[in-house]
Amino acid sequence: MPNTENAFLKFSNVRKTYDQKSLVVDDFNLTVNQGEFITLLGPSGSGKTTVLMMLAGFENVTGGQITINGSPITQIPPHKRNIGMVFQNYALFPHMTVAENLAYPLKVRSLPKPEIRHRVIEFLRLIELEPFANRHPGQLSGGQRQRVALARALIFEPTLVLMDEPLGALDKKLREQMQFEITRLHRRLGFTVIYVTHDQSEALTMSSRIAVFNSGKVQQYATPDALYEQPANAFVASFIGENNLITAGRPVLDGRDTVTTTLPDGTPLVARNGDCSATSRRCVVSIRPEKLAIVRESRQFDNQVAASFMARHYVGDFIRYYFQLAGGGRVVVKLLNDARAPKLQEGQFANLGWMARDSYAFQSDAPNQGDQA
Numbered sequence: 001m002p003n004t005e006n007a008f009l010k011f012s013n014v015r016k017t018y019d020q021k022s023l024v025v026d027d028f029n030l031t032v033n034q035g036e037f038i039t040l041l042g043p044s045g046s047g048k049t050t051v052l053m054m055l056a057g058f059e060n061v062t063g064g065q066i067t068i069n070g071s072p073i074t075q076i077p078p079h080k081r082n083i084g085m086v087f088q089n090y091a092l093f094p095h096m097t098v099a100e101n102l103a104y105p106l107k108v109r110s111l112p113k114p115e116i117r118h119r120v121i122e123f124l125r126l127i128e129l130e131p132f133a134n135r136h137p138g139q140l141s142g143g144q145r146q147r148v149a150l151a152r153a154l155i156f157e158p159t160l161v162l163m164d165e166p167l168g169a170l171d172k173k174l175r176e177q178m179q180f181e182i183t184r185l186h187r188r189l190g191f192t193v194i195y196v197t198h199d200q201s202e203a204l205t206m207s208s209r210i211a212v213f214n215s216g217k218v219q220q221y222a223t224p225d226a227l228y229e230q231p232a233n234a235f236v237a238s239f240i241g242e243n244n245l246i247t248a249g250r251p252v253l254d255g256r257d258t259v260t261t262t263l264p265d266g267t268p269l270v271a272r273n274g275d276c277s278a279t280s281r282r283c284v285v286s287i288r289p290e291k292l293a294i295v296r297e298s299r300q301f302d303n304q305v306a307a308s309f310m311a312r313h314y315v316g317d318f319i320r321y322y323f324q325l326a327g328g329g330r331v332v333v334k335l336l337n338d339a340r341a342p343k344l345q346e347g348q349f350a351n352l353g354w355m356a357r358d359s360y361a362f363q364s365d366a367p368n369q370g371d372q373a
């Protein structure tokens with residue numbers, strides 16, 4: 001379990017407002033252990049970058065406290081916090097060579113020249129750019145510039161490294177290469193990372209733990225597999241990975257962490273209880289596309305619903321099937337592209353099935369048939 005008592009980095013009831021009325025960050029609490037790779041994940045405007053800027057010292061904290069190794073840092077100037085930063089736009093000095101860019105943070109800290117030369121050579125080797133030492137940033141590719149920016153953030157051995165959407169300007173293939181480079185350096189050097197992104201696959205691939213943001217609040221803070229397999233609420237379930245959220249009626253709790261409910265057409269459903277209570281008026285049932293099956297007579301599932309086939313999208317290694325439920329709503333089924341992949345005609349009816357253990361019921365504020373205005 002993560003160590004919360006002697007955490008390396010700790011946010012305690014941190015708040016931020018710009019207009020003294022609305023909170024951009026609301027009662028933010030987070031603990032980070034030495035050497036972890038923590039991602040702040042959420043949609044644009046959810047507060048994740050504001051948290052990063054407060055940690056770096058570029059934004060003041062409205063309330064609460066941030067500590068590193070138990071010592072408050074909110075009154076310490078940014079340049080004295082010993083924090084490295086990597087930005088999306090690289091922020092390299094265009095008039096300096098690669099070697100000069102790497103040497104710069106060491107020079108401003110007045111390290112001896114032999115030590116500077118040694119570290120520059122070491123980090124050029126680490127990022128595999130030794131032959132490019134005398135080139136300027138404009139003579140490098142995007143991936144090479146990002147590697148230089150990463151090395152410059154690490155070369156002075158910071159307490160902490162902050163990364164704000166560092167791969168946002170790169171194409172898909174280059175992003176994946178840089179994800180590998182960053183995690184390789186993280187494993188090798190053991191530095192602590194706070195990483196900001198809105199890219200869920202990037203967060204799942206790289207992180208020790210992920211804090212999912214929405215409207216200035218953390219919805220869930222957990223490991224990638226826990227977020228995907230055990231989401232805390234409907235927002236996390238819909239934001240992390242592909243998901244179907246099926247509108248259903250009032251949830252009935254059975255006391256065994258299981259919920260029963262019905263679709264608008266009366267079809268019964270059973271699911272694990274996400275966050276429903278005995279007073280919840282309605283719910284949504286969350287089920288991942290890869291957990292659904294197009295039912296054949298010989299197979300039995302806890303849940304089985306009738307649906308009309310709409311479309312099929314070929315993605316290479318798998319196929320997405322789009323269905324309209326008889327009781328209302330649409331769902332996606334994701335199946336491997338193999339000989340067993342069914343061939344369906346538009347409008348053809350099929351039964352979709354899944355196990356209760358693979359789905360969650362979450363409380364919902366969405367209108368439901370039969371509710372009074």
